[in-house]
Amino acid sequence: MSLVPYEEGSLILDDPNSKSIVVVNPTSGTLSFYQQDNGNDDTEGNEDITASTSALDFSSGVHQYKNPIASYICPQCGTEINPDIINRRQLHRRASSGVESESSRLGIPENTIPLGLEFANSSFSRRYFQLLERNHRQYALQNDSHNKEGQFGKNKYFIPDDLFIPGYFRKFFKILSLLGNGARGSVYKVVHTIGNTELGVFALKKIPIGNDMDWFNKCIREVKALSSLTHKSANLITYNHVWLEMDSSVGFVRSVDGSQSDSQEEIPCIFILQQYCSGGNLEDCILKSVFHKFSDTESPEERKKKFRTRKKNHGKSEEIGLSTEQLVSIIRDIARGLHELHSIGLIHRDLKPSNCLLLTPFRNEGYQSVISQDEFFPSIVIGDLGESQLEGESRLGTGSTGTLEFTAPELIIQGRPQSSTLPSRSSHTYNEYTFASDMYSLGMICYFIVFGELPFEPQLDIIDLKVRIKNFRFDTESMIAKHQEMKLRPIDRRIFQLMDALLQPNNNTRPTAKAVEKTLDEVLVSSKPGKHFWKEDIDNTLNFSTISGLNENTNNFSDDYIGGDNVTLSLPAPEMDLSSVSSPKVNTYSAIDRTIQFCYKLVSIILTIIVFKFTKTGSWLSYMSLIILGMVFKSTTDERSKHARVLVLLAIIAALKKYIY
Numbered sequence: 001m002s003l004v005p006y007e008e009g010s011l012i013l014d015d016p017n018s019k020s021i022v023v024v025n026p027t028s029g030t031l032s033f034y035q036q037d038n039g040n041d042d043t044e045g046n047e048d049i050t051a052s053t054s055a056l057d058f059s060s061g062v063h064q065y066k067n068p069i070a071s072y073i074c075p076q077c078g079t080e081i082n083p084d085i086i087n088r089r090q091l092h093r094r095a096s097s098g099v100e101s102e103s104s105r106l107g108i109p110e111n112t113i114p115l116g117l118e119f120a121n122s123s124f125s126r127r128y129f130q131l132l133e134r135n136h137r138q139y140a141l142q143n144d145s146h147n148k149e150g151q152f153g154k155n156k157y158f159i160p161d162d163l164f165i166p167g168y169f170r171k172f173f174k175i176l177s178l179l180g181n182g183a184r185g186s187v188y189k190v191v192h193t194i195g196n197t198e199l200g201v202f203a204l205k206k207i208p209i210g211n212d213m214d215w216f217n218k219c220i221r222e223v224k225a226l227s228s229l230t231h232k233s234a235n236l237i238t239y240n241h242v243w244l245e246m247d248s249s250v251g252f253v254r255s256v257d258g259s260q261s262d263s264q265e266e267i268p269c270i271f272i273l274q275q276y277c278s279g280g281n282l283e284d285c286i287l288k289s290v291f292h293k294f295s296d297t298e299s300p301e302e303r304k305k306k307f308r309t310r311k312k313n314h315g316k317s318e319e320i321g322l323s324t325e326q327l328v329s330i331i332r333d334i335a336r337g338l339h340e341l342h343s344i345g346l347i348h349r350d351l352k353p354s355n356c357l358l359l360t361p362f363r364n365e366g367y368q369s370v371i372s373q374d375e376f377f378p379s380i381v382i383g384d385l386g387e388s389q390l391e392g393e394s395r396l397g398t399g400s401t402g403t404l405e406f407t408a409p410e411l412i413i414q415g416r417p418q419s420s421t422l423p424s425r426s427s428h429t430y431n432e433y434t435f436a437s438d439m440y441s442l443g444m445i446c447y448f449i450v451f452g453e454l455p456f457e458p459q460l461d462i463i464d465l466k467v468r469i470k471n472f473r474f475d476t477e478s479m480i481a482k483h484q485e486m487k488l489r490p491i492d493r494r495i496f497q498l499m500d501a502l503l504q505p506n507n508n509t510r511p512t513a514k515a516v517e518k519t520l521d522e523v524l525v526s527s528k529p530g531k532h533f534w535k536e537d538i539d540n541t542l543n544f545s546t547i548s549g550l551n552e553n554t555n556n557f558s559d560d561y562i563g564g565d566n567v568t569l570s571l572p573a574p575e576m577d578l579s580s581v582s583s584p585k586v587n588t589y590s591a592i593d594r595t596i597q598f599c600y601k602l603v604s605i606i607l608t609i610i611v612f613k614f615t616k617t618g619s620w621l622s623y624m625s626l627i628i629l630g631m632v633f634k635s636t637t638d639e640r641s642k643h644a645r646v647l648v649l650l651a652i653i654a655a656l657k658k659y660i661y
């Protein structure tokens, strides 16, 4: 069976085995099932295809299966061709479980095929678009041969005519809203339709290309990067389809000679169809929903909600900021997406909150809400791979720059080159983008989601900003003090340690994406259900000695045992690919340090046994020694020696008691 274009805009599923075809009628929004009359089975050459019952008439809801075809899933594209059975059942299940359907939310008529509900997220969609891409190529070739003197003269644009799919966007997509405008183009929320049949809701990025080959190559990088992912990653945006079409450019157009053009001239545009993330971007979410900035743009509904929350909190204004669990969830998702990218050799280069998208909307219920709500944050996917490059590729070759505030200091080039971070070919003193520079950007995202702002004043001019970025040093203690001053919701101090590690000026000492992901995974897995895992009180966490003095200097993380309800935070040292220069001295020091800690524990056990030998069981000395021994094991590296010394004292007292008295 195969899915092939049939006339203009229609699709058919053709199953030679059962001699049946399914035709999509875009005008009426129906699927019709036809089967060859099998009255005489051996008449292979019989071309008389008799229409049997219109099996899948979705507009009327009538569906009869006179002679069901052999298989209901197209083996080429995986499209469910009998969605009535599956999707209606799923719809019913969703409806009965009280989940609002996408179609009802969007106001899509119920008589349309609900394919999109499963389609947009399923692996079917990927295969469907792969097939579509092949068919587009075929269609374009045919179109080119019919239309040699077509509307787009070959001389006018460098892109060959046969690469355009004229009218595809208007015919198969309905714009629902504008999601945002980026530096390169606009992103729309669209519904993919065939006639009245809704195939799913997607985000469609339209980038005007014009006649600029370099620009075209740069724009297509995003697609190349996305399509190089061989499997679906939970934390990277899913790309579905890309095509070229003539369309009006967005906004104001100035021609090369500087003259302004009022005409809505159609120019070549690249359309990139992607997974739709209904929660919007992380930047907006943090600024608006978490830190309540831009409150002048608040809707009356939002104002009422805030008033109700304040009333519930007995007039106290709610504490702002995210909880530790929410912060961990965000950082872990982004680290996981980065790890996926880095594992295939891609550096993102433009990681920033507006490129991190929320799969579902974030509903901030405030600090006083139920704990489960409190800990929840929607899953995040990394989008916009338009600036990405392969590891080892020269930054000059890509012609791209990242966003300055999130750019690692080692990449900043002083002075005012043509663009913010792009070096000139004559300058030789610049560093290449690395996986570690992405990790710095993650550190800056952490800063932003913790404080709701960046450490640089927004009005700085570009030269001053570069100086500030170069000189920026993250100091854990002063950052905790700042956090307290801002009266933000208390969080675990290990978030600050993580930021410290990621924002290290020396890129060799930043942890890898995998290291961050693994650490946070372990942290979450080992949290006890029903218990507040994180120490929420900053005053308590301030007492923790987290990274040893040695590690503070070298940023080489080691095990850090934290008492109470907390579990081990172990941020592994950067892996080899990031830390090309890993100092042997540092490794020796940390090995010595670990041996010393082990010796403290061993000596403490021996001392406790001595105390027990010299005293009667049940004496205050034996009890004391047991308690101190527990403290030796639970205490941080700095305090372990103090506790061990107390045990020495207890052993001496026990010996004196035995031999003197």
Ligand SMILES: Nc1ncnc2c1ncn2[C@@H]1O[C@H](COP(=O)(O)OP(=O)(O)OP(=O)(O)O)[C@@H](O)[C@H]1O
Pocket (backbone or CB within 6 Å): 179, 180, 181, 182, 183, 184, 185, 186, 187, 203, 205, 237, 274, 275, 276, 277, 278, 280, 281, 350, 354, 355, 357, 383, 384
């Ligand atoms: N797949 C998507 N789903 C939902 N919204 C999206 C999606 N992709 C982009 N957006 C929205 O559209 C906005 C513009 O996206 P785009 O990637 O073009 O630019 P940007 O990252 O904001 O800016 P720049 O191009 O300067 O990096 C985003 O900030 C986001 O709010």
